[in-house]
Amino acid sequence: MSSPVGPQRPPREADQIKVWFRLVPREDRLVPYETEGLWATRLGPDTARVDNVPFLRDGVAEGETVRFRTDGDGVHWAAGRVRDSGNCTVRVLPLPDGPLGPDVRAVHERLAGFGLTGEVFSADFPLVALTVPGGADLRGVKALLARGRDEGWWHFEVSCVTEAWRGA
Template sequence: MSVPGAGESVAAEVRRIKVWFRFVPREGWLPHDREGLWAVQVGPDTARIENVPFLQDGVACGDIVRFTTDADGVHWAVGQVASSGGCTIRVLPVPDGPLGRSAAAVHERLAEFGLGGEAFSEEFPLVAFDVPVGADLRAIKALLVRGQGEGWWHFEEGSVTEAWRGV
């Protein structure tokens, strides 16, 4: 008896790659001019971003980007193909504020929203958050503004949607 599809892979192989972005470093900020983001290749020259960018603006987790591959096999982003509809928000605690230099304290303050995110380093406790479609944008933005006003942190919008701008 033969089994339909026997010998075929049940799920397509996931190809994880790193896609690199180039940018001009900002004065007074980290001195980097590129950032590599993990992605899943979805086409010959396209990939879905799988982590939150710390430095690159205009990109959010889940976005589909187009890339070229250089002679060394490095994948360089050349543009966005599709937006995930999510946002990238970065939060840096004020060192002498009530949260100190604690990325964990920043995560705690925003825990009620269930946002994914990661910290840059212990020395530079910048937290990059993925704000997915369907998140309570009004409440998240209100807390970010309140926290900045009360000296907890500074925040920036790395990649936002019209829905975010509208609240």
């Protein structure tokens, strides 16, 4: 099953394209998609900078430069990373029966002090995909994520990390 997962806003500029990523099969994947499309700004004939946070694709963060190949139908397929952004990607799913309920605003409020930005998958599936900037208080972000997990606020996964994240 394929899906146009990702923000469905129209491109803002002529150089903005959708780059498609194939998903690595995972038994624990909560949604059954095989691809994810991310908005990106074209930087060259076969490179683009990712402009939004991925909900499903592991190993990619907002701001990274990727190489792509364009198929015969004009679809741009990611072919590898050219340059890291220094950002990390974290996904948070609030627990419906936890103290926050399925309230994505409550998730954002708790993490906003760290300068994290993100998007929500849907009202029916309140998965929050967050970009953690490289200059953020990574130790503090990790501590709050763990606290939220331990206190039953949410489940979370870190899907794209940096050396700074690992060392925090």
